[in-house]
Amino acid sequence: MRLVVGVSGGSGIPYALSVLRALRELEVETHLIVTSGAKRVMTAEGGPQLADLTALARVTHDDRDLAASIASGSLRTDGMLIVPCSAGTLAKVAGGFADNLLARAAHVTLKERRRLVLVLREDPLSRPMLQNMLSAFDAGATVMTASPGFYHAPDTVEKLLHFVTARVLDQFGLDVPGFRRWKEAEA
Template sequence: MRLVVGITGGSGIPYAVDLLQTLRALEIETHLVISKGAARVYTTEGRGQLADLEALGSTLHSDADLGASIASGSFRTSGMIIVPCSSSTLAKVALGLGDTLITRAAHVTLKERRPLVLVPREAPYPRPMLENMLRAFDAGATVLPASPGFYHTPERVSDLLGFVTARVLDQFGIESGRMRRWEGSR
């Protein structure tokens, strides 16, 4: 299995880190793209050196490299996740704009009818963002806000991150073991 992971600007990069660490533990190949905005937020939030984040992907691509492998539909992947997904990235995906590698790879993912999961974190949602969520959904994307559940009685922040990671990976049929499921469900 091979997944593309895009990280865009906006607070919520711990969700991306948790996802990438989980994918690494599951030995799933990842093609990672980090936007300039995400790089700035990562260092601003005091998360460490950018190289630490970059090292979590199997393969790292520059967001400016529109000729990268993941920009082509002939490069086979199991889908793509954008976490966190900034409102501007959401708008570009919703409108089919591909001016960065992240948005081009998202366009290709939709074009090839592969799963695309967008994980917005900011709230509240203004009307343009809600409309863009609907456009992205209508184009074939799954919009999965970073809203952890609490029925699994989380005790640590990592439990909340793991819940969202598990819900994201459910969209690809991947069992991560990162959350306790609702009683009686499998």
Template sequence: MKRLVVGVSGGSGIPYALDLLRALGRLDVETHLVVTSGAKRVMTAEGGVRLDELTALATVVHEDRDLGASVASGSFRTDGMVVVPCSAGTLAKIAHGLADNLVSRAAHVTLKERRPLALVLREDPMPRPMLLNMLAAHDAGATIMSASPGFYHAPGSVDELLHFVTVRVLDQFGLEAGGFRRWGEGE
């Protein structure tokens, strides 16, 4: 069974996390969810996704301030981590090794153990410090992704747009979500 850490930080776009957790549940992946205080504030401001919806989809839920959680240690084996959405602040912490909450600590552990780490950014425009942080995180071993769905599959709903990003994230971990027409396939 695969085991992934899913971090949710305070960037706009919590529905991406919800869609990813649903897909991981269908794939029977063990998920360790960490939701930052910033993400909880965004959920309240945006409406639409509630904390209990996210936590109900996770196998294990960790408090973001619990730096003694299993996912804070490299000896706890995982198949990687995704932060979705990844705020500019969380990106900066990860890029510079600042592990002051469980999301950034788990990301630090993921990088030091050379496991896949996908950071799904959902913020525009991108100022120079953010671009430099993206490069630093990339150079440390993270995969930088944007929550930017494609349109070649002719999406008919917001859910299909969300699923496009989910499928691309799952690709980073060798997981196949299904229900998606890839470019050049199925024509």
């Protein structure tokens, strides 16, 4: 399996790190794009940094490189996810505005009718964001929020991240080891 992983400037870079770790464990080929906004957030928040993300990806692309392989539908992928997906990136996807590689790769994913999952991590939601979420959904994207469940009684931040990671990767038919589903016996 081959997935494109986009990281945009929304707070929540630990979600991206968790997803990339799971994809590596599942031996999924990943093509990573990190926007300049995401790089600024990493610096400001002091959590996972660019080197942490790139170390887990098979290929890392420069967000300014609109001639990268993932900018073309001829590169076969099994889809794309953007985690976190900022309000600005959501607006670009919803409007078909492809001014950077992340937005172009999302556009290609939609036009090729491949699965695109947007994982938003911003609250509260403004009316334009809600409209953009609906437009992205209508275009074929799956819109999710980075909202962990609590039925599995998480006692660490890692378990909260793991829950969201598992739900996101469910969208691609991937089973994340150690994820306990509702009313499922513990493994």
